[in-house]
Amino acid sequence: MPITRDEVAHLARLSRIALSDAELDHLAPQLDQIITAVAQVQEVTAEGIPPTSHATGLTNVFRDDEPRPCLTPGQALSQAPAVEQQRFKVPRILGED
Amino acid sequence: MELTRMTAAELIAALASSEVSATEVTQAHLDRIAAVDDRVHAFLHIAADSALAQAAAVDQRRSTGEPLGSLAGVPVAVKDVFTTVGLPTTCGSRILADWHPPYDATITQRLKQAGAIIIGKTNMDEFAMGSSTENSAFGPSHNPWDLAKIPGGSSGGSAAAVAAYEAPLAIGTDTGGSIRQPAAVCGIVGTKPTYGGSSRYGVVAFASSLDTPGPFGRTVLDAALLHEAISGYDPMDSTSIDAPVPPVVAAARQADVSGLRIGVVTDLSGDGYQPGVLTRFAEAVELLESLGAKVTEVSCPHFKYALPAYYLIAPSEASSNLARFDAMRYGLRVGDDGRRDAEEVMALTREAGFGAEVKRRIILGAYALSSGYYDAYYGKAQQVRTLIIRDFDAAFGQVDVLVSPSTPTTAFGIGERADNPMAMYLADLCTIPSDLAGNAAISVPCGLAADDGLPVGLQVMAPALADDRLYRVAAAVEAALAGRWGQPLLSQAKGLES
Numbered sequence: 405m406p407i408t409r410d411e412v413a414h415l416a417r418l419s420r421i422a423l424s425d426a427e428l429d430h431l432a433p434q435l436d437q438i439i440t441a442v443a444q445v446q447e448v449t450a451e452g453i454p455p456t457s458h459a460t461g462l463t464n465v466f467r468d469d470e471p472r473p474c475l476t477p478g479q480a481l482s483q484a485p486a487v488e489q490q491r492f493k494v495p496r497i498l499g500e501d
Numbered sequence: 502m503e504l505t506r507m508t509a510a511e512l513i514a515a516l517a518s519s520e521v522s523a524t525e526v527t528q529a530h531l532d533r534i535a536a537v538d539d540r541v542h543a544f545l546h547i548a549a550d551s552a553l554a555q556a557a558a559v560d561q562r563r564s565t566g567e568p569l570g571s572l573a574g575v576p577v578a579v580k581d582v583f584t585t586v587g588l589p590t591t592c593g594s595r596i597l598a599d600w601h602p603p604y605d606a607t608i609t610q611r612l613k614q615a616g617a618i619i620i621g622k623t624n625m626d627e628f629a630m631g632s633s634t635e636n637s638a639f640g641p642s643h644n645p646w647d648l649a650k651i652p653g654g655s656s657g658g659s660a661a662a663v664a665a666y667e668a669p670l671a672i673g674t675d676t677g678g679s680i681r682q683p684a685a686v687c688g689i690v691g692t693k694p695t696y697g698g699s700s701r702y703g704v705v706a707f708a709s710s711l712d713t714p715g716p717f718g719r720t721v722l723d724a725a726l727l728h729e730a731i732s733g734y735d736p737m738d739s740t741s742i743d744a745p746v747p748p749v750v751a752a753a754r755q756a757d758v759s760g761l762r763i764g765v766v767t768d769l770s771g772d773g774y775q776p777g778v779l780t781r782f783a784e785a786v787e788l789l790e791s792l793g794a795k796v797t798e799v800s801c802p803h804f805k806y807a808l809p810a811y812y813l814i815a816p817s818e819a820s821s822n823l824a825r826f827d828a829m830r831y832g833l834r835v836g837d838d839g840r841r842d843a844e845e846v847m848a849l850t851r852e853a854g855f856g857a858e859v860k861r862r863i864i865l866g867a868y869a870l871s872s873g874y875y876d877a878y879y880g881k882a883q884q885v886r887t888l889i890i891r892d893f894d895a896a897f898g899q900v901d902v903l904v905s906p907s908t909p910t911t912a913f914g915i916g917e918r919a920d921n922p923m924a925m926y927l928a929d930l931c932t933i934p935s936d937l938a939g940n941a942a943i944s945v946p947c948g949l950a951a952d953d954g955l956p957v958g959l960q961v962m963a964p965a966l967a968d969d970r971l972y973r974v975a976a977a978v979e980a981a982l983a984g985r986w987g988q989p990l991l992s993q994a995k996g997l998e999s
Contacts, residue, residue, distance in 0.1 A: 415871075418867055420827075420844065420851055421855065421863065422852040423852065427857075427860070430857075435861060442809040442882075443878075445806055445809045447806075448806055450881065456884075456937075458696075458939070459710070459965070480603065483603070485837070495841055495843045499842070
């Protein structure tokens with residue numbers, strides 16, 4: 405069994421997904437089955453084979469650093485869940501004490 | 502002739518000669534949507550007002566003799582993964598249910614520049630993860646051949662819209678087969694262009710090294726017209742290729758395969774393939790031979806590892822890309838009661854906002870990238886990706902294009918694989934290799950499976966930046982089969998007739 409229910413719960417916490425117990429019961433065996441299947445890649449002899457992260461071969465792509473129009477503060481904030489004083493308003497990010 | 506039955510090429514000609522106006526064409530398609538979309542559910546948003554305004558602008562420009570783009574007045578349905586100013590962009594997800602993006606995707610801009618009428622945004626599996634549209638938070642789309650069947654996915658809404666005559670053209674994205682598989686099961690044409698040939702700017706990211714926008718049409722020429730209009734270098738996409746657009750429209754008109762070397766991929770057949778699919782595929786290969794192509798068999802031994810490698814690479818990229826949905830700057834926010842901290846709100850929002858498949862893939866990606874597992878999973882998958890590219894390179898050393906079935910089976914029933922992820926993933930068995938290699942591939946209808954009467958797609962694969970070869974082969978097959986059938990295959994679709 406490559407992945408346990410506790411490991412799935414841990415990965416869900418790392419991924420910031422508050423899974424319910426019922427979802428964990430459902431997802432854990434499915435993920436176990438998927439990981440068993442994808443582990444087939446380990447059969448391949450790939451000693452010395454370089455990894456491919458993307459297929460174009462492009463590296464270090466930059467645009468010219470030229471000023472151009474961009475979103476106004478109003479546009480940038482227009483989809484925010486909460487706004488205060490022309491800023492994104494977010495829940496507290498530090499502990500109470 | 503009924504405007505909604507005309508191809509894009511026919512509409513372009515009729516519009517150019519002022520036989521019809523863009524307003525009439527747009528209204529006819531809006532009427533068709535109103536008549537059938539409660540059954541097909543191809544659209545998440547119908548853009549009636551903005552489409553009619555765009556159409557009026559095209560008619561105005563034409564009447565004053567101003568220059569017009571290549572698709573002026575032709576309706577196009579756009580997958581709801583492309584950002585569109587003035588229209589929602591949900592990606593089929595609750596987390597973006599009310600999002601109105603503040604900028605247009607490059608593809609959206611190019612459609613507007615070409616004069617195309619954006620008629621609506623189409624349904625999709627959430628964040629393009631799926632093969633059936635059943636992972637949409639807003640309910641599945643239905644296959645116009647049989648409304649109880651899936652239309653494929655993830656771009657299933659786009660394929661269903663074109664097959665149901667709700668739009669002559671549609672845009673999708675292909676990450677593991679999300680254009681070709683729905684095209685195949687809906688009996689239409691769909692292309693995954695060369696990766697980097699069509700811009701990802703403004704495409705909500707799923708797996709950035711794989712995501713490729715591309716066209717759907719009812720004919721090969723129509724797909725080529727849309728392909729050409731949206732393609733080409735974009736400085737806003739760092740993986741865009743600075744090269745001329747391959748001459749796909751000319752190739753679709755050429756439709757000639759004499760002397761072309763075609764390789765049949767022996768590794769994409771056998772166990773797990775529906776007999777009715779393999780029979781039609783074999784006939785298509787015989788047909789190509791009869792048209793003068795030189796057919797040989799080619800083996801790509803690492804293709805059998807493409808599916809497992811893909812289900813490590815794509816979820817890994819997704820787990821990183823979808824971290825942006827943090828409930829802070831846009832999209833859904835749940836549980837912000839003034840007491841909970843940001844991390845709790847984030848976790849509650851992502852729990853409520855993402856569906857089951859998205860959660861599965863984020864967790865799978867987090868697993869594959871974990872320290873201790875990285876080398877065995879993500880790292881190994883990246884090496885397999887190199888070996889698959891080498892298989893393609895060796896094959897394209899011997900032949901000009903490769904062919905296979907587009908999908909192992911025809912459309913399956915809605916609900917049949919909905920909670921069986923591994924069974925669902927198999928739908929992309931034949932399409933994934935080209936995504937991993939970043940080359941070009943098309944699906945073109947090659948008949949109906951004898952076992953269930955549903956459409957079968959022929960997949961043609963070509964080297965990167967040789968997209969024109971796809972259209973040459975697909976157009977030749979289309980012309981020969983149309984001669985044999987005496988009518989377009991799609992005229993046999995009866996799902997909307999009862």
